[in-house]
Amino acid sequence: MIAVTGFGIVCAIGNNADEVLCSLQQGRSGVGPMRYLESKHSHLPVGEVKLSNDEMKELLGISDSAPVSRTAMMGAIAIRQAVQDAGVALEGKRVALVSGTTVGCMDVTEQYYQEMKTNDALLSLPMNNDCGKSTHDMASMAGLNEVETCTVSTACSSALNAVILGAEMLKNDEADIVIAGGAEALTRFHLNGFNTLMILDPEPCRPFDEKRAGLNLGEGTAFLILQKDCTQAKAYISGYANRCDAFHQTASSDNGDGAFLAMRDALAMAQLDPADIQYVNAHGTGTPDNDISESRALFRIFGNQMPEVSSTKPFTGHTTSASGSIEAVISILAIQHDFTPCNLGWKNQMPEGITPTLGRSGIQLSHVLCNSFGFGGNDSALILSKSQSGSPTPQSVSAGSSSITLSRCEIHSTEELAALKEFVSPMESRRMGKLMKAAILCSCRALKAANIETPDAIITATSRGMLECSQQFLDDIIDNDEEFLKPTLFMQSTHNTLSSAIAIRTNCHGYNITYAHGDDSLDWAMRDAERLIRNGCAKTILVGCFDESTPLSNEFCQRAGKPAEPEVSAMAIVLAAPNI
Amino acid sequence: MDELIHTLKTQIIEVLCLEEITPEDIQDDAPLFGKGLGLDSIDALELIVLLDKNYGIKLKNPAEAKGIFASVKTIAEYVAQHRTK
Numbered sequence: 001m002i003a004v005t006g007f008g009i010v011c012a013i014g015n016n017a018d019e020v021l022c023s024l025q026q027g028r029s030g031v032g033p034m035r036y037l038e039s040k041h042s043h044l045p046v047g048e049v050k051l052s053n054d055e056m057k058e059l060l061g062i063s064d065s066a067p068v069s070r071t072a073m074m075g076a077i078a079i080r081q082a083v084q085d086a087g088v089a090l091e092g093k094r095v096a097l098v099s100g101t102t103v104g105c106m107d108v109t110e111q112y113y114q115e116m117k118t119n120d121a122l123l124s125l126p127m128n129n130d131c132g133k134s135t136h137d138m139a140s141m142a143g144l145n146e147v148e149t150c151t152v153s154t155a156c157s158s159a160l161n162a163v164i165l166g167a168e169m170l171k172n173d174e175a176d177i178v179i180a181g182g183a184e185a186l187t188r189f190h191l192n193g194f195n196t197l198m199i200l201d202p203e204p205c206r207p208f209d210e211k212r213a214g215l216n217l218g219e220g221t222a223f224l225i226l227q228k229d230c231t232q233a234k235a236y237i238s239g240y241a242n243r244c245d246a247f248h249q250t251a252s253s254d255n256g257d258g259a260f261l262a263m264r265d266a267l268a269m270a271q272l273d274p275a276d277i278q279y280v281n282a283h284g285t286g287t288p289d290n291d292i293s294e295s296r297a298l299f300r301i302f303g304n305q306m307p308e309v310s311s312t313k314p315f316t317g318h319t320t321s322a323s324g325s326i327e328a329v330i331s332i333l334a335i336q337h338d339f340t341p342c343n344l345g346w347k348n349q350m351p352e353g354i355t356p357t358l359g360r361s362g363i364q365l366s367h368v369l370c371n372s373f374g375f376g377g378n379d380s381a382l383i384l385s386k387s388q389s390g391s392p393t394p395q396s397v398s399a400g401s402s403s404i405t406l407s408r409c410e411i412h413s414t415e416e417l418a419a420l421k422e423f424v425s426p427m428e429s430r431r432m433g434k435l436m437k438a439a440i441l442c443s444c445r446a447l448k449a450a451n452i453e454t455p456d457a458i459i460t461a462t463s464r465g466m467l468e469c470s471q472q473f474l475d476d477i478i479d480n481d482e483e484f485l486k487p488t489l490f491m492q493s494t495h496n497t498l499s500s501a502i503a504i505r506t507n508c509h510g511y512n513i514t515y516a517h518g519d520d521s522l523d524w525a526m527r528d529a530e531r532l533i534r535n536g537c538a539k540t541i542l543v544g545c546f547d548e549s550t551p552l553s554n555e556f557c558q559r560a561g562k563p564a565e566p567e568v569s570a571m572a573i574v575l576a577a578p579n580i
Numbered sequence: 581m582d583e584l585i586h587t588l589k590t591q592i593i594e595v596l597c598l599e600e601i602t603p604e605d606i607q608d609d610a611p612l613f614g615k616g617l618g619l620d621s622i623d624a625l626e627l628i629v630l631l632d633k634n635y636g637i638k639l640k641n642p643a644e645a646k647g648i649f650a651s652v653k654t655i656a657e658y659v660a661q662h663r664t665k
Contacts, residue, residue, distance in 0.1 A: 198625060198641055213641075251621060427618060430597040484633040487625040 001388050002167045003233035004224050006086025008078035009329045011220030011316045012047035016081055021333050023315060024341045027359065031204055031216045031317050037186045040482040044200050046186055047218025047317020049074055060141050067112060067125065068141075069105040071221075072134045075183030076141035078221040082179060083142070086225035093176040096148040097139050098166045099223075100158025100182035102321040102494060104131035104151075104516075107185045113474055117552070126556045130463045131495065132518035138183065148175070150524055153321070153465070153495035153516035155374030156283075157242070158182050160324025160382055161513055163224060164240045165528070170228045172531055181223030181325035189470075190320065191217055192477055193490035197250060205286035205318075207311035207343060208295065210350035215285040218317020222325040231388075235332045238367065238385040239270025244458070244512040245377020246503040249491050251289050256297025258379035259283075261509055263301045263369065266381040270389075274302045276367050277383070279340045281331045283371040284311020284356070285318050294371065295353040307369075308357040314344035324372035328382055331368045335386050338363055375491070376500020378512055403533040403541070403575040407449035411438045411570040424505075431488050432501075435466050435548040438570035439498045440505060443544055447506065450574035456538035457511040458499050459529050461521035461545040465495035468550050498546055510538065521545065533577050540580065544572045585656045592652070595630050596623050608653045616651075624649060631655075636664030 009016065012030025013023035023030065031047045051059070056073040060080075079097070083090065109116075109129050116122040135151045152161050159182025166180030184190075194200050194217055201214035226237070243265065245258030252259070267274060283294055298309065312330050319326050334340055342359030349355060370382045411417070417437045420429055423444040429437060439460075447455065464470075470493040476485050491497060496514040503512050511532065515524040522545040532538040549557075549565035557564055589603035592612075596619065610616045613624070624642050627649055631637040637659065639645045648658045 196625065196629070198628070249622070426600050427598075430599060431622070484629055486629060487622055491622065 002170055002237040003227050003230035004235045004237065004332060005088060005227050005230055005233055006082045006225040007222060007234065007329045007332065008081025008085060009222040009326060010049055010074045010078050011319060011326050012049060012218050013315050015051060017329065017333065020330070021337060024312070024330065024333065025339060027342050027344060029204065029315050029344055031218070031314065037188070037191065039188050039191055041191060041195060043202055044191065045204060045216050047216055047319065048186060049219055062141070067108045069108045069134055069137060070185035071101060071105060071107060071183050072137035072141060074185060074221045075099065075134070075138040075223070078181065078183065078223045079138060079142040079144070079179055082223045082225050088177060088225060090177065095144065095177045095179065096150065096166070096169055096175040097135060097144060098150045098152070098162040098178060098180040099135040099138060100152045100154070100162035100321050100324065101131050101134055101184055102153060102155055102158060103187060103189060104134035105129050106187045106189050110187055110189050110474060114478065120559060123556065123560050127560050130518050131516040132520070135517065149517070151515065151517040153514050154378040155376065155494045155496055156320050157324055157372045157374035157378045157380045158321035159222070160328065160372035160380040161242055163325060163328060163382060164242060164380060166226045167237050167240065168531060170226055178226040179223050180226055181221065182322040183221035184219055184319060184321045186217060186219040188477060188482065189474060192482055192485050193473070193493070196485045196487035196490050199287045201286060204345055205314055206345040207284035207286040207313060208291050208350060208353050208356045209346050210348040212286045212288060212291060214287050215313065215318040218319040220316060220319040220322050220326050222322065222329040224325060224328060235335050236385045236388050237382065238389060239266040239272065239383040240381065241265035241269065242378070242380045242511050242513065244500070244503045244509050245379055246507055246509050247377050249497060249500060250375050252293035252373070252377065254293060254296070255300070256293040258377045258509065259294055259297035259371065259373060260300045262379040262381040263297065263371070266369070266383050270383045272367055272383065275305055277307045277369050278363065278365045279334060279368045280307055280309040281327045281368065281370045282309050282311045283373045284313055286313060290373065292350070292352060298354050306354060308340045308360065309354050310341050310343035310356045312341050315341070324380065327372065328370050328384065331370045331384050335365045335368055335384060338365065374496065375494050376496050376503070378496055378500065401578050402530055404578050406574040406576050407446045408573045409442045409446040409449065409571070411442050411568060412566050414567055417441060433466050433469050433492050434568050435468070435546055436492060436498060436501060438568040439544055439546045440501060442570040442572040443502045443542055446572035446574050447542060452540050452574060454506050454508050455540045455542040455574065457532055457541045458503050458508055459525045459541060459543045460496065460499035460514040461525040462495055462498065462514060462516055463518050463521055463547050465516065466492045466497065467548050467553060469493045471550055471552060498544070502542065502544070529575050533575065539577045541575045542572060543575060544570070546570045581656060581660065584660060585652055588652055588656055588659070591630055591634060592627070595626050606652055609651045612649055612651060631659065635659050637662050
């Protein structure tokens with residue numbers, strides 16, 4: 001089994017695991033008025049990490065006055081804690097750092113956005129602002145210079161998918177030690193984005209309550225040290241799965257199909273029955289939509305034998321891409337200290353909803369299920385266990401041979417996009433940015449050439465996602481002073497929006513992941529695809545690599561003396577197992 | 581009212597990128613969501629922004645907007661009564 005041998009955490013309820021544990025046991029929420037984030041919407045409560053950027057710099061021993069991302073700094077702090085907690089020597093080992101984030105260094109980008117358009121001294125910022133940059137920064141600030149790094153970006157399930165990837169890398173003998181988790185700082189970009197979707201509650205959030213009215217945004221980070229077959233562990237990872245709801249870009253399906261599949265398949269991997277689970281750390285955002293959908297999915301798994309369930313987001317706020325690893329750490333703390341955290345703020349039973357726990361102590365937890373769901377119905381579930389259930393880590397490296405390529409399609413100009421009509425009606429394509437159109441056209445053509453309607457898995461690589469939408473949204477935040485912002489732009493700014501749109505179109509409920517690790521994104525995507533095929537986890541996989549430029553991004557390139565990038569660049573490949 | 585209805589239709593077409601539709605294609609009292617024009621929940625959010633930006637009307641949540649967004653006519657009636665700009 002994969003062992004968690006150490007962890008680090010920084011979030012609204014504590015700057016380390018001890019503080020977090022104390023807050024959880026005392027029922028003390030970290031959500032409150034804005035202190036560090038500067039936004040016009042200051043009436044919205046947030047779950048901020050109680051450290052200023054200067055205090056983080058001091059903790060990390062950074063004396064440089066150059067801009068440093070809050071996301072990367074808090075991530076580095078949690079990584080240092082985790083390495084120390086595990087007490088493991090990294091020298092001479094194959095170490096990988098896998099991080100999940102949605103908008104990476106956006107805090108720095110939005111702060112210097114106007115200035116970088118003219119000031120050459122700040123040119124390095126727009127030239128290095130992809131999600132992968134924040135992972136590189138974390139590694140270097142944490143003093144990990146020799147490690148392999150990778151970044152996944154699947155919106156709010158990012159960090160849990162990083163943990164899943166870390167476990168897979170260990171099972172396939174690609175690393176000796178994996179440091180996996182995620183980090184996300186509060187930004188005006190994110191706050192305004194969620195605000196356009198009208199899912200932010202101006203009051204403290206109340207997940208699973210009949211009168212719930214949305215989420216409180218939070219920030220934070222947690223990283224776990226993962227090792228194979230270790231006897232000295234804080235907990236063991238016994239099962240996991242990532243599945244796709246394939247329903248809507250931001251909403252969950254009525255019956256929580258993706259969530260149900262993720263939990264079912266995680267239980268199957270762990271070889272556990274639902275009755276073996278004593279506690280569920282739910283995704284439980286507090287939005288009307290998520291909580292009813294997740295409740296129904298939980299009932300589909302557990303029936304009337306519902307274990308203790310709580311959402312800990314009233315403590316931390318919804319820490320978006322970092323929530324998966326933060327809540328995995330909270331789940332491990334619950335296992336270690338024999339308690340279930342309270343679902344703060346819950347008063348009124350909602351029809352068809354689960355009844356969350358208000359916290360119990362002295363409860364032995366052998367197996368805990370941790371849910372983490374993201375936009376685009378990117379649903380992941382992780383099972384953490386107190387002890388090793390006998391059998392050693394199944395050796396994933398099989399005799400299976402590598403994949404064959406069934407088809408391949410590329411698009412390099414917007415002129416080709418008119419052909420999208422063949423696959424998508426104008427009513428459906430009207431809101432799509434150019435990269436979305438290119439990605440869908442490319443994918444549909446590749447699948448058609450391979451004679452496949454629904455692939456078993458979709459793996460996407462993108463350095464900067466739908467840059468045009470992100471940039472337009474950022475422009476609007478500044479030009480309109482955080483008002484009149486378009487939800488369509490925010491929705492498409494999320495990197496996994498491409499992968500999700502393709503899943504919806506192809507009705508693919510299988511594994512769905514997006515790598516956003518700069519120029520290495522496609523390598524990671526192909527590596528994942530090969531792993532799935534070799535291990536018999538998928539027979540057909542759609543791998544895509546999509547990026548775009550904007551006039552502004554090319555202006556930055558020009559100023560930096562680099563060649564202009566193509567307006568769109570899309571490639572889709574359909575891979576298959578050789579014996580298909 | 582007719583002028584407001586026409587203006588709204590033009591604005592809706594622009595904001596929702598309904599490129600292949602003209603104001604004449606939208607009937608005043610035909611449903612906008614579901615079976616009528618076929619708009620979805622994201623369109624509802626975009627319409628809320630439209631009312632805020634152009635008419636100074638702040639709707640608190642999509643549920644409140646549901647009745648108002650039944651047709652262009654219902655939107656026009658609401659705007660006429662509640663506009664602040």
